[in-house]
Amino acid sequence: MKKTILALLLIFGFATTVFADEHAVSEGVVVQANGKDAADFKRALILASNMHEVLTKAKFEVVVYGPSVKLLTAFSNEVPLIQKVQGEGIKIIACGRSLKSEHLNDSNLAPDITVVPFGAVHIVNRQKQGWQYIKP
Secondary structure, eight states: OHHHHHHHHHHHHHHHHHHHHHTOOOSEEEEEEOOSSHHHHHHHHHHHHHHHHHOTTSEEEEEEOGGGGGGGBTTOTTHHHHHHHHHTTOEEEEEHHHHHHTTOOGGGBOTTOEEESOHHHHHHHHHHTTOEEEOO
């Protein structure tokens, strides 16, 4: 009887550990979006959305820099997708330096876009904080 209970405890403990590891993640995931076209931008947002469905306890950020920041404007064709992922709790972040390079400012952006001074530095800081970094 003791051997059976011990075996069940070991099996249950092992199964629980395997399941927990499958869903383990750091506090957050930061996704880079700096491609040259809308397809790269969409890929980053969709990846973050799909990952968020599985890693429900993690925070997600998509950091947009380079020419892709133009896709964050209030009149961009990408606003519906931006709003969809924001509604899922995914934070969209624009690089302030890239905005200046593209002759844009905060007032040109779609609602609820956060601006940081330097997108790449924001990613590095998140990695220092233990966040996972993804570049689709």
